[in-house]
Amino acid sequence: MKRSLTTLLTFLVLLVIWQELVHYGIWSHVLVPAPLDVAKYFWDVLRDGSLLSATGVTLKRLLLGYFAGLVLGLPLGLLTARFKFVHDTLGVLALGLQTLPSVCWAPLALLWFGQTESAMFFIVVMGSLWSVLLATDAGVRNVPLLYVRAAQTMGSRGFHTWFKVILPASLPFVVSGMKQGWAFAWRSLMAAEIYITILTGFGLGNLLHYGRELNAMDAVVGIMIVIVGIGLLTDKILFSPFERMLHRRWGTAK
Amino acid sequence: MNATPPTPASAPPKLTVENVSKRFQTERSQVHALDRVSLDVREGEFVCLVGPSGCGKSTLLNIIAGLDQPDIGRVTADGKPISGPGSDRMVMFQESALYPWLDVLGNVMFSLKLKPALTNAERREVARFHLKLVGLEKFEAMHVHELSGGMKQRVALARALAPNPRVLLMDEPFAALDALTREQLYGDIQRIRAERRKTIIFVTHNVREAVCLGDRVVLFSANPGRIREQFEIGLPRPRDINSVALAEHSTKITRALKSHLSSELAEVAE
Numbered sequence: 001m002k003r004s005l006t007t008l009l010t011f012l013v014l015l016v017i018w019q020e021l022v023h024y025g026i027w028s029h030v031l032v033p034a035p036l037d038v039a040k041y042f043w044d045v046l047r048d049g050s051l052l053s054a055t056g057v058t059l060k061r062l063l064l065g066y067f068a069g070l071v072l073g074l075p076l077g078l079l080t081a082r083f084k085f086v087h088d089t090l091g092v093l094a095l096g097l098q099t100l101p102s103v104c105w106a107p108l109a110l111l112w113f114g115q116t117e118s119a120m121f122f123i124v125v126m127g128s129l130w131s132v133l134l135a136t137d138a139g140v141r142n143v144p145l146l147y148v149r150a151a152q153t154m155g156s157r158g159f160h161t162w163f164k165v166i167l168p169a170s171l172p173f174v175v176s177g178m179k180q181g182w183a184f185a186w187r188s189l190m191a192a193e194i195y196i197t198i199l200t201g202f203g204l205g206n207l208l209h210y211g212r213e214l215n216a217m218d219a220v221v222g223i224m225i226v227i228v229g230i231g232l233l234t235d236k237i238l239f240s241p242f243e244r245m246l247h248r249r250w251g252t253a254k
Numbered sequence: 255m256n257a258t259p260p261t262p263a264s265a266p267p268k269l270t271v272e273n274v275s276k277r278f279q280t281e282r283s284q285v286h287a288l289d290r291v292s293l294d295v296r297e298g299e300f301v302c303l304v305g306p307s308g309c310g311k312s313t314l315l316n317i318i319a320g321l322d323q324p325d326i327g328r329v330t331a332d333g334k335p336i337s338g339p340g341s342d343r344m345v346m347f348q349e350s351a352l353y354p355w356l357d358v359l360g361n362v363m364f365s366l367k368l369k370p371a372l373t374n375a376e377r378r379e380v381a382r383f384h385l386k387l388v389g390l391e392k393f394e395a396m397h398v399h400e401l402s403g404g405m406k407q408r409v410a411l412a413r414a415l416a417p418n419p420r421v422l423l424m425d426e427p428f429a430a431l432d433a434l435t436r437e438q439l440y441g442d443i444q445r446i447r448a449e450r451r452k453t454i455i456f457v458t459h460n461v462r463e464a465v466c467l468g469d470r471v472v473l474f475s476a477n478p479g480r481i482r483e484q485f486e487i488g489l490p491r492p493r494d495i496n497s498v499a500l501a502e503h504s505t506k507i508t509r510a511l512k513s514h515l516s517s518e519l520a521e522v523a524e
């Protein structure tokens with residue numbers, strides 16, 4: 001309680017200093033918008049609904065692409081871990097493509113899908129898929145052989161061993177891979193939205209882009225704050241409970 | 255809920271190891287882990303396999319468990335050849351191999367979940383019965399990492415006993431524990447064995463431990479792994495590992511073990 005108060009006070013003081021620096025013209029308000037200008041921007045876009053609709057568009061793209069990445073990455077990771085052939089082919093491909101920032105897919109995606117939601121979707125999937133796949137692969141490979149042998153003596157075979165032993169045993173790896181995949185998906189989407197305009201939906205990245213075009217730095221900073229907020233919130237809602245459960249079970253440090 | 259466990263035991267086992275050989279290829283050399291080993295284990299017998307590391311005693315245990323296959327020879331249980339692992343022969347490893355994503359009760363119930371004939375209530379009842387047997391009935395909701403080394407091995411023992419196997423295979427299960435905990439477990443394992451009438455094969459490199467637990471101590475030598483000598487231990491039970499009579503027996507066996515070791519060295523020198 002006392003610590004969060006310290007944090008809050010620190011940021012408040014910084015905001016006040018920032019406001020005054022712009023107010024007295026020490027920082028040019030063309031380059032750095034004053035906190036009050038940003039607040040006013042928020043007020044405006046909240047009232048006309050454009051912020052909410054942009055957030056909605058972005059979150060929908062993010063969730064769709066990310067879950068597609070998970071749905072593909074998890075089983076493919078299991079396959080690369082299980083079959084040498086898949087590991088030596090798809091596994092190598094995944095390793096290579098994971099190093100490619102997924103916005104690099106944008107030119108190809110535009111060519112293949114045009115300026116459509118499919119192009120966005122593709123870029124987000126490419127952002128999350130490979131790290132989920134590789135983490136699942138690593139997780140399965142790190143399952144102690146003893147766990148599997150013990151399961152076999154208890155009568156577990158085949159799919160039962162995979163779903164009741166290998167998969168849960170690799171959860172710590174898989175969850176950190178999911179988290180990484182989420183971070184990559186989020187970054188790819190922002191880059192793609194700034195880069196590509198799709199007329200059927202304006203996301204946060206588009207707003208950021210237009211903020212720059214119109215030289216409206218209050219909009220730019222405002223959107224950046226929203227993006228940070230969404231990142232923090234998803235971490236708290238999506239991953240923290242999962243991670244806490246793992247820490248409690250495995251007895252690993254917080 | 256104390257006298258009889260809910261799952262019924264079936265016909266008596268007799269393990270026969272016939273002429274089993276096994277080699278391992280490592281990067282640098284070939285290890286002759288087992289060389290024409292034959293061994294009979296009677297129903298209800300407690301057999302301890304003792305020998306220096308690399309004498310193949312754990313390999314033999316894994317073959318009996320069905321986790322490894324012999325190169326030559328065969329192993330039968332009740333006259334039927336062993337083709338793979340099965341819950342009639344449960345294994346306890348040196349490390350507990352408990353699953354961290356399950357709590358204590360969940361771990362003990364793991365094998366029972368694979369028995370479709372049981373209802374969930376019955377599974378829970380069987381698991382609790384065995385947790386009580388190892389004295390951990392109050393800890394069923396704990397996570398694995400919250401348990402001490404000795405408690406983990408007790409849970410592993412309960413887990414191994416839960417499907418009511420007739421043979422228990424133990425691979426140095428107490429080696430990583432401190433002396434005091436180990437002594438407690440010697441008492442427990444003798445009591446449980448008497449109550450539950452299991453056939454037990456117990457691998458150890460600790461001669462005293464073997465004499466304390468075994469009806470018979472089988473001495474192995476390494477490179478190639480062979481059975482050198484066998485000792486029937488007629489001491490009354492329950493046995494105390496600190497008793498003088500037990501010390502005399504183990505001194506005798508230790509001496510035999512050493513003489514085999516030195517003759518091995520002589521063979522190598524030739």
